[in-house]
Amino acid sequence: MSLFPNAEQVEALPEQWYTGTLFAPSPALTDADSYTIEPYVSVNVPKGAYNSSGTLKKNHAQTSVSQFTASYYGITDQLTLYASPAYSYSWGDHSPHSGVKFNDLPVELQYRLTSHETPSVTVYLGFDAPLGSYSNLGNANEGVGTGVWDLRYGVQAQVVYPFFQRVMRIRMWAAATQPLSSVRLRNISSYGTETGFKGRGYSAQTGNEGFSLEFGLTKRWVFALDLYHEWSASSEVKGIYRQTKERYYSRTGWSGLFNVGPALEYGWSPDIGAIAGVILPVAGHNASRDVQAQCAVFVSF
Template sequence: MIFPTGDYKKLGDKQDGVGSGAYVFRFALTEQSTYTLPGNHELRLRVWNWFRRAVTSAKLTDVTSYGTAHGFRGRGQPGMSGQTGFSLEYGLSQKWVLAMDLARDWSNGSTLRGHDSNGNYIHKTGSAGTDWQIAPAFEYNWNPRWGVIVGSAFYFAGHNKSIQVSPQFAVNAMF
């Protein structure tokens, strides 16, 4: 369960929103296997699927992350979303790893109901969106406890998506 944290209403600008105001159920499945290839190189295969659905709606006031304007009063609910993906990681050595993810994202539009500042009733559902992404990366591990992974996600064959490239960087730490 995802809890409704983050600002989503009474914002200075709709871009300032970082939450939806709704409780969201999340279900995910992941499977992975590791194989030792000739030359003692490890190959890890992973598949995953996750799904999100809001179980409550949010009370909306004024400018919100749902795109409403000052004076709006009503309710909003995030649309369903999900992702299915496949990844490969190939160990070149104890320190270096090549990685690649391929994933399909989808999302339904959020639903909005309420009244604007003029008292007009608004009931609309946002546009659905989909995309494919491929994300190659390099991983370097200083030791078994510390490493870094750097790459980019490239989005293609999308519908109602504006992002094309998303740089990725993470520090891995095991305790």
């Protein structure tokens, strides 16, 4: 028995309408001049933080809501341009609100190594543009960016299988970002500095890897599940507080977070659908535990 279904087996599968899961990246689009958008709304509710030993402790953090739109344009049948502009707003915890903030902007080229969508392997290469506020802030909650250009890269694989009388789609991926420079910081910043500071920040490498399952319940209804791990390397801050002449150095530890993301998808047609679910952190270290309720609409042109 072959590990991957062949073209004839795929064509024999029942029709299934997908939107994609809450977190897993999608393969490159299959048609040139096609366009897909997925506007998301995410509400993040803080539920403590994991310390260095993985014990969950209380922490003081704000509730936040963000809106981001994953946008895909098929340049060719195998090459896709991706961008995801995002806004966010945070409030609560007896602290000043952030105001509506534009976040750093991820942009990627996605190339599918196969001529078909399943099984398929897609590679990613792009950047994060430093558009979010990060330095000389009115308050710490306004910091939503890193201030540096990041290189983005990754790989994703997808395959579909028969699942009883319906279809199961599996995606696996690994992705990372690499900062390309350090950044000058002044006063209050997203790196944890306070008024009077002058120095430099060194952003951390970040990444995630995991797999997702989508089980067809009917042609229109799909149960989706993401299982993935997020990580961040150490970041550093070096500088001086001008008034006191006090030298300052800070280095964070590595952090990691394991997440589960169940959701339900519904399709009105092959090109229009919606998804709603929640991302639940289940274990980690040196990381905040934020429960994320998400919903999105999927539209393909």
